[in-house]
Amino acid sequence: MPWNFNSSSPIYIQIIEHIKLSIAVGEYKAGDKLLSVRELAAEAEVNPNTMQKALSELERDGLLYTQRTAGRFITEDTAAIANLREQLAGEQLDMFLKKMRQLGYSPDEALALLKNHIG
Amino acid sequence: MLLECKNLCKSYGTKIALNNVNLNIERGRIIGLLGPNGSGKTTLIKILSGILTASSGEALISGNPIGIETKKIVSYLPERTYLSEWMTVRQAVNFFKDFYDDFSEETAYDMLERLNISPADSLKTMSKGTKEKVQLILVMSRHAELFLLDEPIGGVDPAARDYILKTILTNYNENASVIISTHLISDVENILDEVVFLKYGCLMLHKTVDEIREENGKSVDALFREVFAC
Incomplete structure (x- = not known):
């Protein structure tokens, strides 16, 4: 990278x-x-x-x-590495939900949209 | 402490160029000396290199007042090149080798080769930027303790600028510090430990780059533009 x-x-x-x-x-x-x-x-x-x-x-x-x-x-320590990966994913999810909230979507609505998007 | 300035003042007639500057620099650091035109950067560097004498106050390098002992351990790059036009690069290298005990010929030729500068070329045939590169290579090839670089990257292209900054990073050692005066803050920001802001000859700020980013949430470049907004 x-x-x-x-x-x-x-x-x-x-x-x-x-x-x-x-x-x-x-x-x-x-x-x-x-x-x-x-x-x-x-x-x-x-x-x-x-x-x-x-x-x-x-x-x-x-x-x-x-x-x-x-x-x-x-x-x-591979467990620590797995942990780290999860933690980074969590940060991305937090950011996603925060942005969606700014746009006026509830977490459920955001999830529905996301599912639809992946579709 | 590698460098200590105590109440350093310099005036040119009635004009005050440095006003009571107190500055301590440790070993193993890269320091950006920043300030608008006429803020006293070059005056400070010239005092430390022994070209000018302070009007009052004191500067100590490695515990010694500015003089023969400090000149042995200070490597200075002036704003303008001072090498004679008739010299070839090889002659300039020999000149430095004669002059300074701590000069490494090997380092110099190695860097010249990487920047595709032929030792047989004479200085008068070179562009301004290439001459600046040669001069910087000579200055950085010394095993000095304090490097004073006055506008080292002003005249060279961005690719050479990157190489020069890398050269500074890889060539200095833990025992030495590098003071770089420049306007091109965003270019040097990532390699600096600390920055010193000068304004009208006064020291306005002396902090680490990380402190500035942490406290202000902005780059040194952005802070500079704010502090010195016209």
Whole structure:
């Protein structure tokens, strides 16, 4: 996935979202090794400190882990990855329902519309 | 602390260019020095590189007052090129190698090659943008501790701009900091740790880019346009 940043939220948060998405869609697989901070920073064209901050946060969330001398890896906890995917899907659903509410549809009506749309 | 400015002032006759600037910069950071025309960016950079002397106040780099010791560890890119027109790129590289102990010839030739600049070309045959690239490559090929880049990307095309920013990102180390003065904020925003806003010679703001985005919900570029709206 290419790195694209919007201008309204902090870049490290956008990096976190980007990596989470890459894990959820399986672009990064459980146990995959990540590039070094420097390489990732150069690839995303961001400051290494910003990249470091994002990776530390992902590590704290348990989605990445560091092995001394070997580098940084994607978690091997497949349940956590499934969880993450569900969580991202939930965010999309919240957003969908919120937009539909703005348009004046109740959740039931929105669901009916969606079913119809998929049809 | 890599750089400390204490009550730094500079006036040109009656005109005040820097007004009581207090600024501390740590190692391992990339800092954007931003401000409208005539806000004192170049004056500050010239004082730190030892070309101008402050009217009052003090600047310390790695604990030393500006002088021979600081010039050894400061790599400065001026707004205008100062290389002699008759030189070839190779001669300019040799010139830098003679001049600076911390210059890496290997790094310089490597970057020149990647930007398709031939060491045999002479500077007078080059376009303005290519000359700027050569100069930046020379400046970034030093293992300095403080890089002062005055408008490093102004004259080059967007593709070269991306390469140059990448060069800055990959070439600096944790021990060094880079101060970039520029108007092209949106181009450099993603690579900056911190920004410093100058207005009429006064330091208006010194924050991390993430703080600005978190607190204002907008980019540094947007904030700049707001703060300095005419």
